[in-house]
Each structure stands twice: as C-alpha cells, then as structure tokens.
Amino acid sequence: MNKINLLFKKDSVIKVISILIAVFIWFIVLDQENPYEEKILSIPLSSNTEVLRTNNLQIIGNQIPSSVDIKIKGRRDHVTAVAANDFHCNIDLSEVTSSGTKTIKIDTPKYLGDKDIMITSVNPSSVVLSFERVVGKQYPVNVEFLGKLPPGYELVNFRVDPGNVILEELESSIEKVEKVIAYVNLDDIGDNTEIIMRATAIDTNGEVVRQFEGKIPIIVRFDLARRLPVLAATKGEPADDFYLKEITYSLPEIRVLGAKKVLESLSRIDAEAIDISGKSSSFSTPLSLLVPEGVTVYNADAEKLTADVILDQYQTRNINIPASQIIIYSDITGNKTFKISDDPISVTIKGRSDIINSVKPSDINASIQANGFEDGVHEVPLIIKVPANVSLIGEYTVNITIEEETGATPTPTNP
Template identity: 25%
Template sequence: MNELLKRDLTLKIVSVFFAIFLWFVVLDSSNPVTWIELNVPLKIENESSLREKGIMIKNENFPRNVSVSLKGRKNTFNNIGLNDIEAIVDLSKVEDVNTQFLYVNVYTNKDGVSFQGVTPRVVEIELEKLGENPFPVKVVPTGKPKEGYKVVRSNAIPATVSIEAPDEIINSIGEVRAYVDVDNLSNDIIVNKECLVYNKEGEKIAELDKKISVDISIEIAKEVPIVPAVRGRPAKNYTDGIHRVVPEKAWISGSSEIIDQIDNLKTEPIDIDNISESMTKIVNLALPEGVRLVDTPRSVYVDVVIEELAEREFVFGKESIEFDNTARNNSFRYEVLDEIIKITLTGTRQELNKIAPESLRLSVDVNGLSEGEYKRPINVVLPDTVKLVENYDVKISVKRN
C-alpha cells in the first residue's frame, strides 16, 4: 500500500513539472523574451543643488537623448512608450568642483521589463566655482527734463545687486548701470529697469544681459526765484530799496499739478514799519501745501536796504510839453504859456541819478477844451522807483484855427 502511494506522489510531481515545462514552451513560442532599444530624452535634475555648494556648470553640452536597452516579453513592449521610461542625470550627486562625470540612471514603471544597459552610461560635466558679489548700481539719466527742471536725485532700489557668475566673470566686472529716460520730465517717477553690466574695459558683458533688474527712483525739482516779502512802511523820508536774498533761487519738488503753477517762492513777511536803517534778517521760506524744498535751506538771508529819500529838480522848456487828446481835424491850436517848467522828483539818490531828463515824458490832457486859457495838471511818466514831490500845473492857451 505504501509503495503504491509513493509511486502516485512521484507521478504527480513529475506531471506538474512537465506541465510547467510545456507552458514555458508554449509561452516562448507565442510571447517570447525579446530586447528593444529606445531613444529616450535625457533629463537633468537638481541643478539648484549646485548653487548650494557654490558650483555652477561651465559647459552644458549634455547629450539630448540616450539609447536605453530593455528586456521583456514581446507583448509587454507592444504598448510601451517614452512616458514609461526615464533617463536621469542627478546633479545632487556632484560632490565638488572636481567631479568630472555622472552616471545616467534609468527608471521604468512597466512590470516585466528589465533594464539591460544605456548608451552613454556616463556623461561628462565641466564645473567651476560660483562667484557672488554685491555691486552698486549706477543710475544714468538720459535726455533733459522739462525746461526749468532738473534731476536732483536718482536712486536704485536696492542700491546694490548680487550677481552670480563664474569667478572669471565676477572678477572682470567694472560697473553695473541702469539707464532711465528723463526727457521732458517734470515730476517724480519710479520705474523698473534692467541693469547692464560692464567689464573694467567698459565693454558690456553679454552673458549677464537681462538677468538683473531694479526699481529706479527719479526725483525732479523746479528752480524758482525767492521773493522777499515785507510789511509796513519805513520812517518818514525813508524808503526801502533793493531787497537782496541769499540764496536767490530755490529748488522745489512735489506733484506736477502744484509745481507747474508756482513761479516764485516768497519768504515770510519782514516787518520794516517805521525803521530808518538797513538790516539783515534770517527768515523762513513760506512753503505752499504739497511743496518741499530740495537742496535748498528753509531759512534764507534777506538784506533790506533802507535809504533816506533824496530830491532832484528837473527843468524843461515849454516845447517839452506834449498834448494828449487834441481835437480832430486840427480845429484848435494849443500852446503852453509858461516858458519854464520845473518839477522835483524824490527817491533814492541812486535811482534819481539814473534818470536822464530826455527820458521823461511830460504831457497835458486837453480833451474837450474849447477856446480860452486854462491851468492844467502836468502828467509825467516816471520809473516805479521815483515819485513827484507834488502835483504840478501849467498854463495853456487854446485857439481855433
């Protein structure tokens, strides 16, 4: 009995192995094991890890594709595509700047497929140390602001930029510039501009083009004269002459709507009531709302010149008198009866000495006069700096032609 059971067990085991053998024979004939070659794009990963190590790739001539050899059943390869295979160079494997090659790693998400080989198996890399230094940004305005305006400040925000590049390029940098057009500008602006990097020979470094940008703040100011303001009147027989201010002009800034309307800047009033001598005062400028000073002190020096009035007499012949508003068609004849006409002017001696008698125009208004003799006031055209001591009359005769 036992012998029979042993023979049956042996027969069953042999039958199982024979069945498995037959299955492999059938499988190999209908779905054999095969090999394929695929041209797979090469991916570069973890490049940012190089910067953490102070390294950058000097030459990025990596192959764009690699040839991957795979093994598996024929049916498995019927629906395999490039999305199922990855060929990767992992830059995080770089140890230092002296690393010269890295392995190409191949990954697949297909079951029943095994990786057999890749060409090339390694890729050569050329590395160099990464330099990084802060460089100040030089702002270069181009063009001319609106007439009467100027650029008073131009700042880069931030004032310095950090440039990452190989040591060779970093060591060659001479200047970083940002150009800003200010042509016909009359108000402050903030604009974003790309920086241009130049070497020490003044040549532009093409490798760093369009890699750096900063905000540029441009401050524009308008130049206006400072006008001293006074209140009150000097003592009797005295006058206030020229008011000198130091500085004579101010630079102001603010919104263009306000600044465009301002033609001068006045000081706070200086009291000259009943004074009889010159003086120098330090006074503040009176700033309109929304206006600020640029490169100009808030307090200025004002010289108030107080001068004693002088008098000067001028003598004219009657032929010097002109007639205003005479009758039409020359129907009347006009004549001054006084042979000599004297007038006295008062003002500062300096201003009186400037006046030439021939520069004064004396006239009489004869509008509406008929025949007869009249006493009429003399009109004298005078500079603003002098006055008549009193009003003067002249005798005239009017006769019909």
C-alpha cells in the same frame, strides 16, 4: 549491451527518460511559440542637479540627457509587456564639488516590474559634463541721464532702490561686469515722481552684458524742482530821514517742488511783506513764503533763505546855482535893468546819496518874480524846482537891483 537492456526494462528509468523527453519537446515547442526576444527602450533619466546648488555649481555647455536607451531580453510575452515607465534610471551628481569637465557614470537602471527580463546594455553609460561655479557680487547702481530738462529745472531728492544689487551668475559672466547703470531719460520726465525700470550691466568695453539683460529691477524716485526768484514787499515806513534802499536775498533763486504742469505756471515765489515800521538800521529776517497749492519749497533752500533789508539815511548836498541860470519874471514896464547881486546861489538838496550825487546845477530850475518893484535893491524869494526823488532843504532869497537902463539891458520875462 545487456546492461543497457536490463536498465530499460526497469519502470523507474523509463519514467525518467520519458520526463526528460517531454521537457525537451516542451522547450522546442516553447521556442517556437514564445521565443526569446530583445527590445530597445528609451527610458527617462532622472538626476539630482539640486545638489549642485550646495556647492554653487552649474552645468554649462552640454546638459544631462533626458533619457537613455536600454536593451532588454526575455520571452516574447514578457518583453512585449514591459514599458519605459517600468524602469528607474538616475545620474548622481553628489560627488561633484568643483568646477571643470568631468565624466559622470549613469547608474544601472532598475526594473520595477514583475516580468522575467534582463537588461543587456545601457547607452550611454556615462556623460561628459562641464561645471562652473556660480558666484554673487555686489555692484552699486550708477545713474546716467539721457536727454535734458528745460532750463531752470532739475531733479532733487534722487534715490535708487535698491542702491546696490547682487548679481549671481556663472563666474565667467560675473567677471565681465564692470558696473551697473540705470539710464534715466530726462525727456520723459513729466508729473511722475518714480520710474520702475531695469538697470543694465556693462562690461569693460562699455557693452551690455546680455546675460543680465532685463534681470535687474530697480525703482528710481525723485522730485522735480524748478529754480524761481523770490520777491518780498515791505509794509510800514522807516524812521524819519531813512528810506528802504534795497532787499537782497541769501539765495538768488530757490528750488520749489511739484508737478511739471504746476511749476510751468509760476514765474516767482512771493513772500509775506516785511515790516519796516520805525526802523533806522539794516536788518536780516527769515521769510515766510506764499507757495501755491501743490508746491513745496526744497528743504535745503528753505533753511538757507533770508532777506537782508538795507535801510539808508537820506543825505544832503550843497549845489551852487549861477545867477545867469535864474529866470527873472517881471511885469515892470519901461527901460529897466535887472541884476542879481548874489552869484552863485548855494542851495541844499536832500535825497538818496546815489541820486543827489548825480544832480547837476543845470538840473535845477530857479526863477524869481520881480513884480511891482521900484528902482533899487530888493530881496525876493527864489523859486526852485528840483528833480524827482530829491527834496529842497530850506527857503532861499536873492537880492535884485533894478535900475534905469544905461546900456544893454537884460530883458525880463513876463510871467
């Protein structure tokens, strides 16, 4: 006890004790006026999702949260002065290199301010994420037509740009795609020669794969063609005894290209006249087509189109005309009999073989004029009229006997 009394009598000891008491009192006052407090803040969470592209990965399902909650502790004046933007928090995805579900730890937040605070908890401290590989696959663009064009019309020089498309998407989505189709509605074809549209991804069941809906831009280009006959006239005359039998074409119709409103006004395509002057045999020739303005001939048809000009020689044929078919015209009076001694009469006609072969004796009109003759035998000209497109070769006469009537008499006809 005496030692303690002696200790308190020393000035230095008293001073130390006084300081300790003052500090203790200060802390008591500080705890009352500026106590320790805790505060929960929602701070932004950043990430480096771009590193996933290096490994062609993508997050599926639950995504990275945009923020995390932290609890901080410190004196009231420090805690109240701290804001969410004073912290940096990150989640690192650089270690993710394969598909699957993984638990990714959230890095400890960093305080960027100058207040005396501490972070006591982070929620969540990790996230469970699922990753799937992004793959690319090339598909040809197939074209399917809807509706129909008018008869005689078709699309030529048809092309799709691009002809192949590369689809990039999650592997599970790409596996669904069986083909890519461009649907072209023929009912909508007018004067346009290209259609800007979106192709459609189709799965194995024929259903649309919605992930790619509206995401496959293409351009379909084409020319509208109409099939029309060709007509070529001729000029000049062939060699003697020859005639133009027919003109045939290597193509029954050719395709011409143009705007629909122009094509609708056409019924055929004319060609420059073919010169057959002096020709005595059949021949082939290319044609120079006379196409209207705004119309072109489809190249594939133009290269194949020729005309075969068929020339044939006129043929002759002998036809026997019975005497009973000859009409006798006479102005002789009295009872006379008229008898043609030539029976039958053979005449020669000339013309196209198909025409003269179809001529019958009854198709030929034959007559004589027995005027001013005495009784007896007389040679008189035979007047013959042959059908159209047939000519008579030579001149003909017949012998007619005129006698007094002794019995039944054929009555001649007055001209």
